[in-house]
Amino acid sequence: MTADIISGKELSAQIKRNLSQEILQLKEKNLVPKLVVVLVGDNPASLSYVKGKEKAAAEVGMDSDLIRLPVETSEQELLSLLDQLNQDSSVHGILVQLPLPEQIDEQKVIDRIDPKKDVDGFHPINIGKMMTGEDSFLPCTPYGIIEMIKSKGIEIEGKHAVVIGRSNIVGKPVGQLLLNENATVTYCHSRTKNMREFTQKADILVVAIGRENYIKSEDIKEGAVIIDVGINRTVEGKLTGDVDFEGCKDKAGFITPVPGGVGPMTITMLLSNTIKAAKGLTGIEG
Numbered sequence: 001m002t003a004d005i006i007s008g009k010e011l012s013a014q015i016k017r018n019l020s021q022e023i024l025q026l027k028e029k030n031l032v033p034k035l036v037v038v039l040v041g042d043n044p045a046s047l048s049y050v051k052g053k054e055k056a057a058a059e060v061g062m063d064s065d066l067i068r069l070p071v072e073t074s075e076q077e078l079l080s081l082l083d084q085l086n087q088d089s090s091v092h093g094i095l096v097q098l099p100l101p102e103q104i105d106e107q108k109v110i111d112r113i114d115p116k117k118d119v120d121g122f123h124p125i126n127i128g129k130m131m132t133g134e135d136s137f138l139p140c141t142p143y144g145i146i147e148m149i150k151s152k153g154i155e156i157e158g159k160h161a162v163v164i165g166r167s168n169i170v171g172k173p174v175g176q177l178l179l180n181e182n183a184t185v186t187y188c189h190s191r192t193k194n195m196r197e198f199t200q201k202a203d204i205l206v207v208a209i210g211r212e213n214y215i216k217s218e219d220i221k222e223g224a225v226i227i228d229v230g231i232n233r234t235v236e237g238k239l240t241g242d243v244d245f246e247g248c249k250d251k252a253g254f255i256t257p258v259p260g261g262v263g264p265m266t267i268t269m270l271l272s273n274t275i276k277a278a279k280g281l282t283g284i285e286g
């Protein structure tokens, strides 16, 4: 079998065309959705992601601001900035780029963002609503993954979905969203014994472990849907995922590439969430 490649780049381009249209309509009603990204420190990878977010916002005609703070910023300073942004009615979406320097408690920061402006979907209120299936901001990477699967008309209901990784930003929420779509979900992680017994049974395999070439063709089931969330830099500086793409592409039914897969979709869902926030905060519809 030769896998159908799910291009996050192409799907993103399609979705962004629709988002641009929606923003034009909102602008006619004097609403310009605005995203503020806060970056503490100067980690090069973080800076590169943040630039990607700004570029994507500009592409769809959204306003965005990047607030850069020095690496020695105190927790209190960051919390005060968030209070200001929460109060500022011109700001609809707030994203604090993670990870944060060690003197800052990430959970405290996430908890301080107004849940109505929490376009990352990391606030406990939004996580709770996601679990009960209420309308909420969905975390961007998991949301993008579900959209990628659905874009190919793949049925999720009744499928065995296996998630490798249990982080709060990817593993846990993607499992929850798959469960909301009526999949049977198994979580694997660093303490799982005989992980291959699980991965070989997966109809849908989501890999978010952060290790290059972790999943090889012998680890997957023929025809499976393989979603690669990994972003690893090789010694040569090349970007690769957690899946041996070349090895798996002749066995999988569907597979996502890195780059050009889940990454671009993460940014696109962030834009979508920011439009949702702008509409929710103002009551204006497109």
Ligand SMILES: Nc1nc(=O)c2c([nH]1)NC[C@@H]1CN(c3ccc(C(=O)N[C@@H](CCC(=O)O)C(=O)O)cc3)C=[N+]21
Binding pocket: 048, 049, 052, 095, 096, 097, 098, 099, 120, 140, 231, 239, 258, 259, 260, 261, 262, 263, 264, 266, 267
């Ligand atoms: N509060 C917060 N929210 C996040 O959403 C968040 C974060 N912190 N911290 C870091 C991770 C990582 N992340 C990526 C987004 C896009 C690409 C992406 O577009 N990648 C391109 C390649 C980009 C390149 O060449 O560097 C691709 O896969 O094709 C990657 C990674 C968002 N994150």
